[in-house]
Amino acid sequence: MSKALVDHDVTPMEAVPGVIFEKRPARRPDGAIAEGLYNAWIWLDNPSQFNSYTTDMVKGVIRAFRAASNARDVVAVVFTGVGDKAFCTGGNTKEYAEYYAGNPQEYRQYMRLFNDMVSAILGCDKPVIARVNGMRIGGGQEIGMACDFTIAQDLARFGQAGPKHGSAAIGGATDFLPLMVGAERAMESGTLCEPWSAHKAYRLGICLDIVPGLKVDGKFVANPLVETERYLDEYGRIVHGEAKTGEALAKGKALLARGAVDLALLDAKVEALCAKLLVTFPECLTKSFEELRKPKIEAWNRNKENSRAWLALNMMTEARTGFRAFNEGPKNEREIDFVALRQQLAKGAPWTEAMIEALIPKAKA
Numbered sequence: 001m002s003k004a005l006v007d008h009d010v011t012p013m014e015a016v017p018g019v020i021f022e023k024r025p026a027r028r029p030d031g032a033i034a035e036g037l038y039n040a041w042i043w044l045d046n047p048s049q050f051n052s053y054t055t056d057m058v059k060g061v062i063r064a065f066r067a068a069s070n071a072r073d074v075v076a077v078v079f080t081g082v083g084d085k086a087f088c089t090g091g092n093t094k095e096y097a098e099y100y101a102g103n104p105q106e107y108r109q110y111m112r113l114f115n116d117m118v119s120a121i122l123g124c125d126k127p128v129i130a131r132v133n134g135m136r137i138g139g140g141q142e143i144g145m146a147c148d149f150t151i152a153q154d155l156a157r158f159g160q161a162g163p164k165h166g167s168a169a170i171g172g173a174t175d176f177l178p179l180m181v182g183a184e185r186a187m188e189s190g191t192l193c194e195p196w197s198a199h200k201a202y203r204l205g206i207c208l209d210i211v212p213g214l215k216v217d218g219k220f221v222a223n224p225l226v227e228t229e230r231y232l233d234e235y236g237r238i239v240h241g242e243a244k245t246g247e248a249l250a251k252g253k254a255l256l257a258r259g260a261v262d263l264a265l266l267d268a269k270v271e272a273l274c275a276k277l278l279v280t281f282p283e284c285l286t287k288s289f290e291e292l293r294k295p296k297i298e299a300w301n302r303n304k305e306n307s308r309a310w311l312a313l314n315m316m317t318e319a320r321t322g323f324r325a326f327n328e329g330p331k332n333e334r335e336i337d338f339v340a341l342r343q344q345l346a347k348g349a350p351w352t353e354a355m356i357e358a359l360i361p362k363a364k365a
């Protein structure tokens, strides 16, 4: 082909600190490289803060998805995080506490970027696989559920943080969860903020597959902190994927401490899924994705603008308090005294600086 190809990207794909864009050779189902074809790997690279995304990183993710979507030689996108602790734990709480708290007009602009990030994933012309290398919490869970597939290592945990840290899971979770896991489980996740194990997330339907991530004495073992050998307890209740307790938990922790995380099986599973996607008609595949994404996209588009406005104003009150508490509170005391807040509000107390300061846990002198 002699004609120069038109570039359809809005801005050039520039490297942004905190986001890595990489093209890896696509592989056929037998493992052989498919010459001239690639999968785009988009990495959140902020492991010391559990791959939470800063404002600049959100911009980088939007650009990366746009670049992957337009790249003629890209088959599929793999979205993941650096390291083995976290896929992503959502918005950067330090930035929230130090810049956005009490600054609703700025957070409103941030939320334009956040919404564009979710829409960039949902609108990507290539299938998107979330390679869940570790925790997927808060906005991390939301951008993960915006992806078409999730493959996780089984030490990962999945959940929301909003109502504990001063937000509501309206960056996609309240749209996607009811569709993906049903209303009751969505309610549990979006309100109680108790993370699900990977086995439970797999059972409930937000993971296509999970693989062991822990290797002990050279052998992969299932997450030893959760029940994986029984499906039902003696009363017929599902226990598979629930946290172990007591002696079983102590044994599990000891086993965990003896092992090391190895993501080789995760990578093999992700490559195998990419290879399956490779051996399809490209346009028929894209059309199928576009149609199958519709329930998520329709719910997301219905709510995203109102959510943005509400989240901005909430930065004056609960988010301002909750994210500062997480950022400033001593380790293991990063949530406010919810009962004290409710007692104040029951008396009709206004949101004053003094009330906010009194609610934020302080390091003991």
Ligand SMILES: CC(C)(COP(=O)(O)OP(=O)(O)OC[C@H]1O[C@@H](n2cnc3c(N)ncnc32)[C@H](O)[C@@H]1OP(=O)(O)O)[C@@H](O)C(=O)NCCC(=O)NCCSC(=O)C1=CCCCC1=O
Binding pocket: 048, 049, 050, 052, 089, 090, 091, 092, 093, 094, 114, 135, 137, 138, 139, 140, 161, 162, 165, 167, 168, 170, 171, 311, 326
């Ligand atoms: C439950 C946790 C995810 C993990 O807890 P734990 O295993 O105990 O690890 P930590 O010691 O807490 O974390 C390790 C270090 O990482 C830092 N960290 C973790 N998450 C973040 C984050 N989101 N931003 C910045 N830094 C983070 C943590 O401070 C530790 O560093 P240190 O130097 O102190 O050792 C737990 O970490 C947790 O709950 N994290 C916060 C989750 C959260 O609240 N996310 C934001 C949710 S809101 C959101 O994402 C939204 C998206 C768009 C719409 C609006 C919105 O609110």
